Amino acid sequence: MIKHPFSQLARRTADPPISWLMKMALERPGLISLAAGFTDDLTLPVTESREFLQEILASPSVARAALQYGTTAGDQHLREVSAARLHQQDGPGAPSEQYQPERLLITHGSQQLLYLVTECLCDPGDIVLVEDPTYFVYLGILQSHGLEARGVRMEEDGLDLSHLEQVLERLREKDQLRRLKFLYLVSYFQNPTGITTSLEKKKSILDLLRQFEKAAGHPIYLLEDAAYRDLQFSGRSQPSCLAAPGAEQRVIYAGTYSKPFATGIRVGYGLLPESLLQVALRVKANHDFGTSNLLQQILLKALSSHRYEDHLEVLRKRYRKKAGMMLEAIEAHFPAEAKWVTPEGGLYVWVRLSRQARTGVKSPLFQWALENNVLYVPGELCYAPDPTRRPPRNEMRLSFGSAHDPDIREGIKRLGQALRKITL
Numbered sequence: 001m002i003k004h005p006f007s008q009l010a011r012r013t014a015d016p017p018i019s020w021l022m023k024m025a026l027e028r029p030g031l032i033s034l035a036a037g038f039t040d041d042l043t044l045p046v047t048e049s050r051e052f053l054q055e056i057l058a059s060p061s062v063a064r065a066a067l068q069y070g071t072t073a074g075d076q077h078l079r080e081v082s083a084a085r086l087h088q089q090d091g092p093g094a095p096s097e098q099y100q101p102e103r104l105l106i107t108h109g110s111q112q113l114l115y116l117v118t119e120c121l122c123d124p125g126d127i128v129l130v131e132d133p134t135y136f137v138y139l140g141i142l143q144s145h146g147l148e149a150r151g152v153r154m155e156e157d158g159l160d161l162s163h164l165e166q167v168l169e170r171l172r173e174k175d176q177l178r179r180l181k182f183l184y185l186v187s188y189f190q191n192p193t194g195i196t197t198s199l200e201k202k203k204s205i206l207d208l209l210r211q212f213e214k215a216a217g218h219p220i221y222l223l224e225d226a227a228y229r230d231l232q233f234s235g236r237s238q239p240s241c242l243a244a245p246g247a248e249q250r251v252i253y254a255g256t257y258s259k260p261f262a263t264g265i266r267v268g269y270g271l272l273p274e275s276l277l278q279v280a281l282r283v284k285a286n287h288d289f290g291t292s293n294l295l296q297q298i299l300l301k302a303l304s305s306h307r308y309e310d311h312l313e314v315l316r317k318r319y320r321k322k323a324g325m326m327l328e329a330i331e332a333h334f335p336a337e338a339k340w341v342t343p344e345g346g347l348y349v350w351v352r353l354s355r356q357a358r359t360g361v362k363s364p365l366f367q368w369a370l371e372n373n374v375l376y377v378p379g380e381l382c383y384a385p386d387p388t389r390r391p392p393r394n395e396m397r398l399s400f401g402s403a404h405d406p407d408i409r410e411g412i413k414r415l416g417q418a419l420r421k422i423t424l
Protein backbone atom coordinates (compact mmCIF):
# COMPACT_ATOMS: atom_id res chain seq x y z
CA MET A 1 0.00 0.00 0.00
CA ILE A 2 1.56 3.33 -1.08
CA LYS A 3 1.52 6.06 1.57
CA HIS A 4 0.99 9.31 -0.32
CA PRO A 5 2.74 12.42 0.95
CA PHE A 6 -0.39 14.56 0.72
CA SER A 7 -0.62 17.86 2.56
CA GLN A 8 -2.91 18.35 5.52
CA LEU A 9 -5.16 20.46 3.30
CA ALA A 10 -5.35 17.67 0.72
CA ARG A 11 -6.14 15.10 3.39
CA ARG A 12 -8.78 17.33 4.98
CA THR A 13 -10.53 18.12 1.71
CA ALA A 14 -13.60 15.92 1.32
CA ASP A 15 -15.10 15.10 -2.08
CA PRO A 16 -17.20 18.21 -2.79
CA PRO A 17 -20.85 17.29 -3.53
CA ILE A 18 -20.86 19.91 -6.32
CA SER A 19 -18.51 17.71 -8.39
CA TRP A 20 -20.68 14.61 -8.39
CA LEU A 21 -23.91 16.61 -8.71
CA MET A 22 -22.59 18.36 -11.84
CA LYS A 23 -21.03 15.19 -13.24
CA MET A 24 -24.26 13.28 -12.82
CA ALA A 25 -26.25 16.07 -14.46
CA LEU A 26 -23.90 16.03 -17.48
CA GLU A 27 -23.31 12.32 -17.84
CA ARG A 28 -26.67 10.68 -17.21
CA PRO A 29 -28.84 11.02 -20.28
CA GLY A 30 -32.47 11.44 -19.38
CA LEU A 31 -31.73 12.75 -15.90
CA ILE A 32 -33.82 15.76 -14.94
CA SER A 33 -31.44 17.79 -12.84
CA LEU A 34 -33.10 20.22 -10.48
CA ALA A 35 -29.85 20.18 -8.53
CA ALA A 36 -26.56 21.77 -9.62
CA GLY A 37 -26.79 25.47 -10.40
CA PHE A 38 -26.33 25.29 -14.15
CA THR A 39 -27.97 28.15 -16.01
CA ASP A 40 -30.55 28.14 -18.79
CA ASP A 41 -29.02 26.68 -21.96
CA LEU A 42 -31.44 28.24 -24.40
CA THR A 43 -30.68 31.82 -23.37
CA LEU A 44 -26.88 31.56 -23.32
CA PRO A 45 -25.50 34.52 -25.33
CA VAL A 46 -24.26 32.55 -28.34
CA THR A 47 -24.74 35.29 -30.94
CA GLU A 48 -23.33 38.01 -28.72
CA SER A 49 -20.27 35.96 -27.80
CA ARG A 50 -19.56 35.10 -31.44
CA GLU A 51 -19.81 38.76 -32.46
CA PHE A 52 -17.62 39.96 -29.58
CA LEU A 53 -14.99 37.38 -30.40
CA GLN A 54 -15.06 38.34 -34.07
CA GLU A 55 -14.67 42.02 -33.14
CA ILE A 56 -11.78 41.27 -30.80
CA LEU A 57 -9.99 39.08 -33.32
CA ALA A 58 -10.67 41.36 -36.31
CA SER A 59 -8.00 43.85 -35.34
CA PRO A 60 -4.55 42.26 -35.03
CA SER A 61 -3.41 44.66 -32.31
CA VAL A 62 -6.58 44.22 -30.21
CA ALA A 63 -6.42 40.47 -30.81
CA ARG A 64 -2.80 40.23 -29.72
CA ALA A 65 -3.50 42.16 -26.54
CA ALA A 66 -6.48 39.91 -25.75
CA LEU A 67 -4.54 36.73 -26.45
CA GLN A 68 -1.71 37.80 -24.16
CA TYR A 69 -1.45 37.61 -20.35
CA GLY A 70 -2.97 40.58 -18.54
CA THR A 71 -2.33 42.01 -15.07
CA THR A 72 -3.06 40.34 -11.73
CA ALA A 73 -5.77 42.85 -10.78
CA GLY A 74 -7.48 42.54 -14.16
CA ASP A 75 -8.16 44.75 -17.16
CA GLN A 76 -8.24 48.39 -16.07
CA HIS A 77 -11.20 49.28 -18.28
CA LEU A 78 -13.22 46.31 -17.00
CA ARG A 79 -12.42 47.34 -13.43
CA GLU A 80 -13.64 50.88 -14.15
CA VAL A 81 -16.84 49.73 -15.85
CA SER A 82 -17.53 47.21 -13.07
CA ALA A 83 -16.97 49.71 -10.25
CA ALA A 84 -19.16 52.33 -11.95
CA ARG A 85 -21.93 49.80 -12.56
CA LEU A 86 -21.83 48.70 -8.94
CA HIS A 87 -22.07 52.32 -7.77
CA GLN A 88 -25.00 52.88 -10.06
CA GLN A 89 -26.74 49.77 -8.71
CA ASP A 90 -26.22 50.95 -5.13
CA GLY A 91 -27.64 54.38 -5.94
CA PRO A 92 -26.35 57.95 -5.81
CA GLY A 93 -26.60 58.02 -1.99
CA ALA A 94 -23.81 55.46 -1.68
CA PRO A 95 -20.43 57.10 -0.95
CA SER A 96 -18.45 57.31 -4.20
CA GLU A 97 -15.08 56.63 -2.54
CA GLN A 98 -16.31 53.07 -1.95
CA TYR A 99 -16.48 52.39 -5.66
CA GLN A 100 -13.00 53.32 -6.82
CA PRO A 101 -11.79 50.92 -9.54
CA GLU A 102 -8.48 50.67 -7.63
CA ARG A 103 -10.36 48.71 -4.95
CA LEU A 104 -11.63 46.19 -7.47
CA LEU A 105 -10.01 42.91 -8.41
CA ILE A 106 -11.12 40.74 -11.35
CA THR A 107 -11.25 37.03 -10.55
CA HIS A 108 -11.96 33.72 -12.22
CA GLY A 109 -15.61 33.68 -11.18
CA SER A 110 -16.68 34.90 -7.77
CA GLN A 111 -15.74 31.46 -6.50
CA GLN A 112 -12.07 32.39 -6.76
CA LEU A 113 -12.70 35.55 -4.77
CA LEU A 114 -14.38 33.53 -1.99
CA TYR A 115 -11.41 31.19 -1.92
CA LEU A 116 -8.83 34.01 -1.96
CA VAL A 117 -10.49 35.97 0.81
CA THR A 118 -10.76 32.89 3.00
CA GLU A 119 -7.14 32.05 2.36
CA CYS A 120 -6.03 35.62 3.13
CA LEU A 121 -7.95 35.94 6.40
CA CYS A 122 -8.05 32.52 7.98
CA ASP A 123 -5.72 29.98 9.54
CA PRO A 124 -6.75 26.45 10.54
CA GLY A 125 -8.92 26.59 13.65
CA ASP A 126 -10.36 30.03 12.82
CA ILE A 127 -14.10 30.62 12.80
CA VAL A 128 -16.38 31.92 10.04
CA LEU A 129 -20.07 32.69 10.58
CA VAL A 130 -22.40 31.48 7.86
CA GLU A 131 -26.11 31.60 7.24
CA ASP A 132 -27.94 28.48 8.26
CA PRO A 133 -28.40 27.17 5.52
CA THR A 134 -25.75 28.51 3.15
CA TYR A 135 -24.04 27.93 -0.23
CA PHE A 136 -22.77 24.39 0.24
CA VAL A 137 -19.76 24.82 -2.04
CA TYR A 138 -18.48 27.52 0.29
CA LEU A 139 -18.74 25.10 3.20
CA GLY A 140 -16.29 22.93 1.27
CA ILE A 141 -13.73 25.77 1.24
CA LEU A 142 -14.07 26.15 5.00
CA GLN A 143 -13.76 22.42 5.60
CA SER A 144 -10.74 22.16 3.33
CA HIS A 145 -8.93 24.94 5.20
CA GLY A 146 -9.62 23.41 8.60
CA LEU A 147 -11.96 26.23 9.61
CA GLU A 148 -14.95 26.08 11.90
CA ALA A 149 -18.26 27.27 10.49
CA ARG A 150 -20.92 28.53 12.89
CA GLY A 151 -24.43 28.72 11.56
CA VAL A 152 -26.66 31.74 12.18
CA ARG A 153 -30.38 31.10 11.79
CA MET A 154 -32.35 32.81 9.06
CA GLU A 155 -35.73 34.50 9.00
CA GLU A 156 -37.92 35.36 6.02
CA ASP A 157 -35.96 38.57 5.42
CA GLY A 158 -32.47 37.29 6.08
CA LEU A 159 -30.28 36.63 9.06
CA ASP A 160 -31.91 36.40 12.50
CA LEU A 161 -30.23 39.33 14.28
CA SER A 162 -30.99 38.12 17.77
CA HIS A 163 -29.43 34.74 16.99
CA LEU A 164 -26.39 36.49 15.49
CA GLU A 165 -26.01 38.42 18.73
CA GLN A 166 -26.34 35.20 20.74
CA VAL A 167 -23.70 33.45 18.64
CA LEU A 168 -21.32 36.40 19.01
CA GLU A 169 -21.99 36.59 22.74
CA ARG A 170 -21.27 32.87 23.11
CA LEU A 171 -17.99 33.26 21.26
CA ARG A 172 -17.08 36.13 23.58
CA GLU A 173 -17.92 34.09 26.69
CA LYS A 174 -15.75 31.24 25.46
CA ASP A 175 -12.96 33.65 24.57
CA GLN A 176 -13.15 32.52 20.93
CA LEU A 177 -13.80 35.86 19.30
CA ARG A 178 -10.14 36.22 18.40
CA ARG A 179 -10.58 33.30 16.04
CA LEU A 180 -13.62 34.85 14.34
CA LYS A 181 -12.62 36.46 11.03
CA PHE A 182 -15.80 37.23 9.12
CA LEU A 183 -19.42 36.58 8.41
CA TYR A 184 -20.29 35.15 5.01
CA LEU A 185 -23.60 36.46 3.69
CA VAL A 186 -25.27 35.49 0.41
CA SER A 187 -27.40 38.57 0.31
CA TYR A 188 -29.53 38.42 -2.86
CA PHE A 189 -31.91 35.52 -3.63
CA GLN A 190 -29.73 33.39 -1.48
CA ASN A 191 -28.43 30.06 -2.57
CA PRO A 192 -30.14 27.88 -1.31
CA THR A 193 -33.25 29.59 0.14
CA GLY A 194 -33.98 32.40 -2.33
CA ILE A 195 -34.13 34.89 0.58
CA THR A 196 -32.86 38.48 0.19
CA THR A 197 -31.39 40.46 3.08
CA SER A 198 -32.68 44.05 3.28
CA LEU A 199 -30.30 47.01 3.52
CA GLU A 200 -31.65 47.77 7.00
CA LYS A 201 -30.70 44.28 8.10
CA LYS A 202 -27.29 44.58 6.49
CA LYS A 203 -26.67 47.78 8.44
CA SER A 204 -27.68 46.09 11.67
CA ILE A 205 -25.39 43.13 10.93
CA LEU A 206 -22.44 45.47 10.37
CA ASP A 207 -23.26 47.34 13.61
CA LEU A 208 -23.42 44.10 15.57
CA LEU A 209 -20.14 42.81 14.20
CA ARG A 210 -18.51 46.13 15.12
CA GLN A 211 -19.73 45.87 18.70
CA PHE A 212 -17.70 42.69 19.14
CA GLU A 213 -14.52 43.88 17.45
CA LYS A 214 -12.92 45.21 20.59
CA ALA A 215 -13.11 41.82 22.21
CA ALA A 216 -11.93 40.17 18.97
CA GLY A 217 -8.94 42.52 18.79
CA HIS A 218 -9.34 42.96 15.01
CA PRO A 219 -11.93 43.96 12.41
CA ILE A 220 -14.63 41.36 11.84
CA TYR A 221 -15.34 41.54 8.12
CA LEU A 222 -18.59 41.03 6.29
CA LEU A 223 -18.13 39.03 3.09
CA GLU A 224 -21.14 39.83 0.93
CA ASP A 225 -21.64 37.31 -1.87
CA ALA A 226 -23.94 38.94 -4.42
CA ALA A 227 -23.79 36.13 -7.01
CA TYR A 228 -27.50 36.34 -7.89
CA ARG A 229 -27.99 40.10 -7.64
CA ASP A 230 -28.42 40.66 -11.38
CA LEU A 231 -31.00 37.90 -11.62
CA GLN A 232 -33.82 39.86 -9.97
CA PHE A 233 -37.04 39.03 -11.81
CA SER A 234 -38.20 42.65 -11.94
CA GLY A 235 -37.36 46.09 -10.57
CA ARG A 236 -34.10 47.33 -9.08
CA SER A 237 -32.06 45.45 -6.54
CA GLN A 238 -31.58 46.79 -3.03
CA PRO A 239 -28.25 48.47 -2.27
CA SER A 240 -25.38 46.25 -1.20
CA CYS A 241 -23.56 46.33 2.14
CA LEU A 242 -21.10 48.75 0.51
CA ALA A 243 -23.75 51.44 0.89
CA ALA A 244 -23.97 50.95 4.67
CA PRO A 245 -22.17 53.33 7.04
CA GLY A 246 -18.77 52.03 8.10
CA ALA A 247 -18.54 49.64 5.15
CA GLU A 248 -15.25 50.93 3.81
CA GLN A 249 -12.93 49.00 6.09
CA ARG A 250 -15.25 46.06 6.74
CA VAL A 251 -17.18 44.97 3.67
CA ILE A 252 -15.81 42.59 1.07
CA TYR A 253 -18.12 42.45 -1.94
CA ALA A 254 -18.05 39.44 -4.28
CA GLY A 255 -19.79 39.97 -7.62
CA THR A 256 -19.98 37.88 -10.77
CA TYR A 257 -20.78 38.06 -14.49
CA SER A 258 -20.89 34.32 -14.72
CA LYS A 259 -24.50 33.39 -13.90
CA PRO A 260 -25.97 36.57 -15.43
CA PHE A 261 -24.06 36.25 -18.73
CA ALA A 262 -22.40 32.90 -19.34
CA THR A 263 -21.10 30.43 -16.82
CA GLY A 264 -18.58 29.32 -19.45
CA ILE A 265 -17.16 32.86 -19.47
CA ARG A 266 -16.27 32.73 -15.83
CA VAL A 267 -15.46 36.28 -14.82
CA GLY A 268 -16.15 37.63 -11.35
CA TYR A 269 -14.82 40.44 -9.21
CA GLY A 270 -14.30 41.60 -5.68
CA LEU A 271 -14.32 45.02 -4.09
CA LEU A 272 -12.15 44.93 -1.01
CA PRO A 273 -10.86 47.16 1.78
CA GLU A 274 -7.51 48.56 0.65
CA SER A 275 -5.26 46.61 3.03
CA LEU A 276 -6.95 43.30 2.27
CA LEU A 277 -6.83 43.98 -1.46
CA GLN A 278 -3.05 44.24 -1.38
CA VAL A 279 -2.77 40.84 0.29
CA ALA A 280 -5.36 39.29 -2.03
CA LEU A 281 -3.42 40.57 -5.07
CA ARG A 282 -0.25 38.91 -3.81
CA VAL A 283 -2.03 35.63 -3.20
CA LYS A 284 -3.81 35.78 -6.57
CA ALA A 285 -0.47 36.41 -8.23
CA ASN A 286 0.68 33.10 -6.78
CA HIS A 287 -2.53 31.37 -7.90
CA ASP A 288 -2.68 32.53 -11.52
CA PHE A 289 -1.24 36.10 -11.82
CA GLY A 290 -4.41 37.23 -13.58
CA THR A 291 -7.76 36.07 -14.91
CA SER A 292 -8.00 35.01 -18.58
CA ASN A 293 -7.59 38.17 -20.59
CA LEU A 294 -9.67 37.01 -23.55
CA LEU A 295 -12.66 36.27 -21.31
CA GLN A 296 -12.33 39.69 -19.70
CA GLN A 297 -12.33 41.35 -23.14
CA ILE A 298 -15.54 39.54 -24.09
CA LEU A 299 -17.20 40.76 -20.90
CA LEU A 300 -15.95 44.27 -21.47
CA LYS A 301 -17.52 44.29 -24.93
CA ALA A 302 -20.81 43.06 -23.45
CA LEU A 303 -20.85 45.65 -20.68
CA SER A 304 -19.77 48.65 -22.69
CA SER A 305 -22.17 47.95 -25.56
CA HIS A 306 -25.14 47.57 -23.15
CA ARG A 307 -25.77 44.14 -24.59
CA TYR A 308 -25.06 42.71 -21.15
CA GLU A 309 -28.04 44.68 -19.79
CA ASP A 310 -30.21 43.68 -22.79
CA HIS A 311 -29.31 40.06 -22.24
CA LEU A 312 -30.15 40.40 -18.56
CA GLU A 313 -33.67 41.50 -19.43
CA VAL A 314 -34.13 38.31 -21.45
CA LEU A 315 -32.75 36.19 -18.60
CA ARG A 316 -34.88 37.83 -15.94
CA LYS A 317 -38.06 37.17 -17.91
CA ARG A 318 -36.99 33.62 -18.61
CA TYR A 319 -36.19 32.79 -14.99
CA ARG A 320 -39.35 34.49 -13.73
CA LYS A 321 -41.35 32.25 -16.05
CA LYS A 322 -39.45 29.13 -15.04
CA ALA A 323 -39.78 29.93 -11.33
CA GLY A 324 -43.53 30.39 -11.78
CA MET A 325 -43.73 27.07 -13.59
CA MET A 326 -41.85 25.28 -10.82
CA LEU A 327 -43.99 26.83 -8.08
CA GLU A 328 -47.19 25.89 -9.89
CA ALA A 329 -45.97 22.30 -10.22
CA ILE A 330 -44.98 22.16 -6.53
CA GLU A 331 -48.38 23.49 -5.56
CA ALA A 332 -50.05 20.83 -7.71
CA HIS A 333 -47.92 17.80 -6.83
CA PHE A 334 -46.30 18.19 -3.41
CA PRO A 335 -48.08 17.15 -0.21
CA ALA A 336 -50.06 19.91 1.51
CA GLU A 337 -47.58 20.14 4.43
CA ALA A 338 -44.76 21.29 2.13
CA LYS A 339 -43.71 24.92 2.64
CA TRP A 340 -41.55 26.98 0.35
CA VAL A 341 -40.14 30.45 -0.12
CA THR A 342 -41.36 32.23 -3.27
CA PRO A 343 -38.20 33.64 -4.85
CA GLU A 344 -38.08 37.08 -6.45
CA GLY A 345 -34.89 36.30 -8.32
CA GLY A 346 -32.06 33.82 -8.57
CA LEU A 347 -32.35 30.16 -9.51
CA TYR A 348 -33.74 28.30 -6.51
CA VAL A 349 -36.81 27.22 -4.61
CA TRP A 350 -36.23 25.95 -1.08
CA VAL A 351 -38.82 23.46 0.14
CA ARG A 352 -39.42 22.29 3.70
CA LEU A 353 -41.32 19.02 3.96
CA SER A 354 -43.14 17.46 6.88
CA ARG A 355 -40.95 16.72 9.90
CA GLN A 356 -40.76 12.99 9.29
CA ALA A 357 -39.74 13.29 5.62
CA ARG A 358 -36.03 12.72 5.01
CA THR A 359 -34.26 14.19 1.97
CA GLY A 360 -30.58 13.21 2.52
CA VAL A 361 -28.41 11.42 -0.03
CA LYS A 362 -29.00 8.06 1.67
CA SER A 363 -32.73 8.60 2.18
CA PRO A 364 -35.24 6.42 0.32
CA LEU A 365 -36.64 9.63 -1.22
CA PHE A 366 -33.31 10.67 -2.78
CA GLN A 367 -32.63 7.13 -4.00
CA TRP A 368 -36.13 6.72 -5.43
CA ALA A 369 -35.83 10.10 -7.16
CA LEU A 370 -32.50 9.08 -8.67
CA GLU A 371 -33.85 5.78 -9.90
CA ASN A 372 -36.61 7.79 -11.52
CA ASN A 373 -34.10 10.17 -13.06
CA VAL A 374 -34.65 13.27 -10.92
CA LEU A 375 -31.92 15.01 -8.96
CA TYR A 376 -32.27 17.64 -6.23
CA VAL A 377 -29.90 19.02 -3.60
CA PRO A 378 -30.58 17.54 -0.15
CA GLY A 379 -31.04 20.45 2.26
CA GLU A 380 -28.69 19.01 4.87
CA LEU A 381 -25.70 19.59 2.57
CA CYS A 382 -26.30 23.31 3.02
CA TYR A 383 -25.81 23.33 6.80
CA ALA A 384 -22.43 23.87 8.42
CA PRO A 385 -21.18 20.97 10.55
CA ASP A 386 -21.82 23.01 13.67
CA PRO A 387 -21.73 20.80 16.78
CA THR A 388 -23.92 23.29 18.68
CA ARG A 389 -27.09 22.31 16.80
CA ARG A 390 -28.78 19.58 14.74
CA PRO A 391 -29.69 20.71 11.23
CA PRO A 392 -33.10 19.93 9.76
CA ARG A 393 -33.17 16.89 7.48
CA ASN A 394 -36.45 17.49 5.72
CA GLU A 395 -35.51 20.22 3.22
CA MET A 396 -34.49 20.33 -0.42
CA ARG A 397 -33.12 22.87 -2.88
CA LEU A 398 -34.73 22.81 -6.29
CA SER A 399 -33.24 24.73 -9.18
CA PHE A 400 -35.23 25.94 -12.16
CA GLY A 401 -32.01 27.15 -13.82
CA SER A 402 -31.07 24.56 -16.38
CA ALA A 403 -34.02 22.17 -16.78
CA HIS A 404 -36.21 22.77 -19.82
CA ASP A 405 -39.85 23.74 -19.20
CA PRO A 406 -41.47 20.30 -19.63
CA ASP A 407 -38.71 18.75 -17.49
CA ILE A 408 -39.40 21.16 -14.64
CA ARG A 409 -43.03 20.04 -14.60
CA GLU A 410 -42.17 16.36 -15.02
CA GLY A 411 -39.36 16.44 -12.44
CA ILE A 412 -41.57 18.04 -9.80
CA LYS A 413 -44.39 15.62 -10.63
CA ARG A 414 -42.07 12.65 -10.09
CA LEU A 415 -40.78 14.13 -6.83
CA GLY A 416 -44.35 14.65 -5.69
CA GLN A 417 -45.12 10.98 -6.45
CA ALA A 418 -42.01 9.90 -4.54
CA LEU A 419 -42.99 12.04 -1.57
CA ARG A 420 -46.45 10.55 -1.40
CA LYS A 421 -45.05 7.03 -1.72
CA ILE A 422 -42.44 7.51 0.93
CA THR A 423 -44.39 9.50 3.48
CA LEU A 424 -47.52 7.33 3.30
Ligand SMILES: Cc1ncc(COP(=O)(O)O)c(C=O)c1O
Pocket (backbone or CB within 6 Å): 037, 108, 109, 110, 111, 112, 135, 186, 191, 225, 227, 255, 256, 257, 258, 259, 263, 266, 267, 268
Ligand atom coordinates in the same frame (compact mmCIF):
# COMPACT_ATOMS: atom_id res chain seq x y z
C1 LIG B 1 -23.79 31.78 -3.77
C2 LIG B 1 -22.78 31.57 -4.84
N1 LIG B 1 -21.65 32.25 -4.81
C3 LIG B 1 -20.69 32.11 -5.72
C4 LIG B 1 -20.86 31.22 -6.77
C5 LIG B 1 -19.75 31.07 -7.77
O1 LIG B 1 -20.12 31.51 -9.02
P1 LIG B 1 -19.07 31.95 -10.13
O2 LIG B 1 -17.73 31.49 -9.68
O3 LIG B 1 -19.52 31.29 -11.36
O4 LIG B 1 -19.12 33.44 -10.17
C6 LIG B 1 -22.04 30.46 -6.87
C7 LIG B 1 -22.21 29.48 -7.93
O5 LIG B 1 -23.10 28.68 -7.94
C8 LIG B 1 -23.03 30.65 -5.88
O6 LIG B 1 -24.17 29.97 -5.89
